[in-house]
Amino acid sequence: MPPHAQNQPVAAMVESVQPAVMKESQGDGEGASVAAGQRRKVGPSRIKLSNFSPKEDVFLVKSWLEISCDPIINTEQKKEGFWARITSQYNNKRGSFHERSFISLQSRWETIKAETSKFAGHMANVLRDNPSGMSDADKDEPKWMELNIRGARPGDDDAIADHIPTADCDLETPSSQYSGSKRPMGRDAAKRQAKKSASSSPLDSSQYVSKLQDLSIQKISIWQEENAKKGSRYEKMAAIESQRYDEVRQHNQHMVAIEEEKLQIMHTKADILQTHEEKRILGIDLDKCAPRLRMYYEKKQQEIPKNIGADGDDSVDP
Structure with a gap:
């Protein structure tokens, strides 16, 4: 058999095994119908779909190949999700054919896979065997x-x-x-040849050493450049941190000055209110007050001059 017979498309393989699959499916369908006729019907019967046609088998195989060869999801999916995607892909491509369920497609695929494996085995046997009258x-x-x-x-x-x-x-x-092309050199032979050539050529060894020295010098220069860049970067970061520290310190000093000014204003307001209160108390006529209030205001009027004298302030006119 010529070698081009080995490369048959998937659709041709499916169509080649379709008669055997259809025959088996029809036999199973007849046996199932006889068994169903012998059993007693309990509920409403479900509408039975027709057997898979060759085009439907081709759609199923194409859908299985597209989902199984997905380069993005690949094998990162469970069995239920895998067959759910195949069912959706098949029903989108089925055209005017009946819509098939998850279980129906999976069962049909198992049948196609078994028959295709048998066909592939027979084809391999045919290719391995020499035709009549031929030799190796x-x-x-x-x-x-x-x-x-x-x-x-x-x-x-x-x-x-x-x-x-x-x-x-x-x-x-x-x-x-x-009879064929020259056999390529093996891995071990290539290693031995490389070692032999390296040891038998001192000039190549000296060149190799000089190249290593050049590479080491380049690495040192690159390392020095990287260190210089790191040093300048660290200096910039230190300058930025110092400037930031000065700004924070100035801000804190400004906030302290504002708080001190607020406290001074509050003390001034308190002194003014106290002065007004003392003036009001000193200006009260005790003869017109109730007996209890008279005793309170009389005591306050006696304490106010003492407090003023103790603080060293000017006397307040009653």
Whole structure:
């Protein structure tokens, strides 16, 4: 079988296994209908939808691939959320077909997956087996070389160049010359070759040492520049903090002066009120007062001159 038979699209694989799946689904449906007829109906029967058509199977497979290959969510989702998204995607693409439920799509997918796995296994067996009259040496014939070159990977330029015959080549070259490209060097062999080349060339070693010295000098210069930048940055931060401290100190001094001025004003107001009260008490006529008030005001009038004399203030005229 030619190698291009291996790359079948998903839709073709689904359509190829559709008859077996439809046959199994129809058999299950007939058995279920007979069993349902034998049982006694208890409640109203639900409307049974028709079997999945090939187009519906294709829609289901496409929906499953789109949701499972989502590069954003990927596998970060639970089973219920995964199939809920598949159901929504399928119902958006179904067109004129019936709307399918979560359980129906999941059951149908299990059937498709099982039949597709069987088909893939049979296809692999067919590809592994040689056709009648063929052998393993037949694949190295020149007529298959062009097909192998077309199917090669983009990075296999050397292999393609080795397989392309030149104009001067003999067309009757044995098939052993087309057996394949040169095997690449392994990891251990590459390491051994690198160590051998490094130890066998003293000039390269001296160049390597000089490069290391240059790199160390560059690192030191970069480190010095970074330290200089850090020092200037720290100096700027210190100047900003000092200026901020001076501003806060001036603000606090200004607030203290304002509070002292407020206290002075309050003391002045209190003195004025006390003076007015003393003048009022000294100006009261005791003969016109009640006996109790007369005793109180008489005592106050006697204390006021004493307080004034003790404070050293001027005498107040009664």
